[in-house]
Amino acid sequence: MGPGQHPAMDLSIHEASIMSSQPGRMSAPISGLSEGFVARVRDVASRCRVAYQFRNCTRVGPCPEVLGRLWVHGGGRVVFGQRVTLDASCAPIEIHAFAGAEIELGDDAVIEGGTSIEAMRSIRIGAGCRVRMHCKIIDGHFHAMDGRRGDLVPAGQVVLEAGVVLGPNSIVVAGHVGEATVVAARVVVTRRVRPNAVIRGFPATTESRRVT
Amino acid sequence: MPTASARVLFAEARELYRLVFADGRAPFTKLQRAMGVARASILFRQVEHGVRVNATGYVRVVARGRIRIGDQVQFFGGMVPTRVVCQVGGELTIDSLSGFNYGVSIDCAQRIHIGKRCMFGSMSSVRDRAEDRSGPVVIEDDVWVAHGAIIEPGVRVGAGSVVAAGSVVFADVPPHSLALGNPAKSVGMDLLRSAAPAGS
Numbered sequence: 313m314g315p316g317q318h319p320a321m322d323l324s325i326h327e328a329s330i331m332s333s334q335p336g337r338m339s340a341p342i343s344g345l346s347e348g349f350v351a352r353v354r355d356v357a358s359r360c361r362v363a364y365q366f367r368n369c370t371r372v373g374p375c376p377e378v379l380g381r382l383w384v385h386g387g388g389r390v391v392f393g394q395r396v397t398l399d400a401s402c403a404p405i406e407i408h409a410f411a412g413a414e415i416e417l418g419d420d421a422v423i424e425g426g427t428s429i430e431a432m433r434s435i436r437i438g439a440g441c442r443v444r445m446h447c448k449i450i451d452g453h454f455h456a457m458d459g460r461r462g463d464l465v466p467a468g469q470v471v472l473e474a475g476v477v478l479g480p481n482s483i484v485v486a487g488h489v490g491e492a493t494v495v496a497a498r499v500v501v502t503r504r505v506r507p508n509a510v511i512r513g514f515p516a517t518t519e520s521r522r523v524t
Numbered sequence: 525m526p527t528a529s530a531r532v533l534f535a536e537a538r539e540l541y542r543l544v545f546a547d548g549r550a551p552f553t554k555l556q557r558a559m560g561v562a563r564a565s566i567l568f569r570q571v572e573h574g575v576r577v578n579a580t581g582y583v584r585v586v587a588r589g590r591i592r593i594g595d596q597v598q599f600f601g602g603m604v605p606t607r608v609v610c611q612v613g614g615e616l617t618i619d620s621l622s623g624f625n626y627g628v629s630i631d632c633a634q635r636i637h638i639g640k641r642c643m644f645g646s647m648s649s650v651r652d653r654a655e656d657r658s659g660p661v662v663i664e665d666d667v668w669v670a671h672g673a674i675i676e677p678g679v680r681v682g683a684g685s686v687v688a689a690g691s692v693v694f695a696d697v698p699p700h701s702l703a704l705g706n707p708a709k710s711v712g713m714d715l716l717r718s719a720a721p722a723g724s
Contacts, residue, residue, distance in 0.1 A: 339612070362602070367534075383603075403604065404605055406602070406603055415702040426603065428603070428646070446647070448646075448647075448671050448672065450671075455540070455643065455668060457686055457702070457713065458684060458686075458700065458713050459639075461643060461666070461668060474702075481672065482690075483671060483672060483689045483690045485689060492646060498706070499690075500688070500689055500690040513706075514690055514691070514705050514706040515705050517702070
């Protein structure tokens, strides 16, 4: 299965087949309307919903897939590549680019629910990345360590190169993760991580380097 | 799909919206603040609370024990509701000017004290009773508990300390230090002053 062929893609056809195989269930079509018509209405409705959810994005590539609630906030630039999957069916996804900041999501990237991406300067997520549930990706600390906590501190940058997998509940604060690195669950990344590595633990250690 | 002219109109409307509400960091409008205070007064109706407690999002409050909340405590909304639970016989005090981001979980069975001007990041959690251990938790003034940090029972976090994002704190944290890791280790803040800023 290629990265663009997520099993839940092409939702309308999928749902239509479920409806025809299980008549009399909750999703049964209203009598008098053909199944094809109902499927088409659903398709249009879901497209409208996705268009509304993408209203604050600067640019979105073709064939995006959104399940559930997607929040795009702030006055910055938000750019999605082709065939991105935003699966917020369990918890909402929050994408927040402050004014002047930039968030880029590469082709075929998958973001799971509960993930929050907040940029004050720049966050780039490469092609084919997978960000699993309840991750937090931010490019700065947002508050001063001591003294006046309300003060904004200068932000760094986040780069996840192509094919990175972020485990559930992991946090990236101004880090640079190399190509195809796997980050385990509950890891906190704050600096540069080499490509093709597997990192786990907090403070994080490189467990192994995959042979490519 | 909308036609080209509709698109242009839509883009212009969006630009206007951005100009007016330029940034998510802009302070809350008076109306939002008033609504937050009103919501808080309903949510915390069974709880002893000070003036101008503000809840811009949903907070689940279970007050079987005694909860005291100081002046101008803020609860921010987000994707996960905040949970403030005090069991029978528990005593939970939150001092004035503390702020809680979304998804914070405070679970009190004996005693939890949160000092003045504390900041709780999203999804952080404090509890004073676990499966294997229990004990009162004291978080002194000006503590910053960052995103996803967990404070375990019997811990005292000193004034002005920072609990780093994702940390799990099992031992006491001295004042003015940074607790980091799982299990968390504390580092003095003066060591960090010479450290490079984020992302370099």
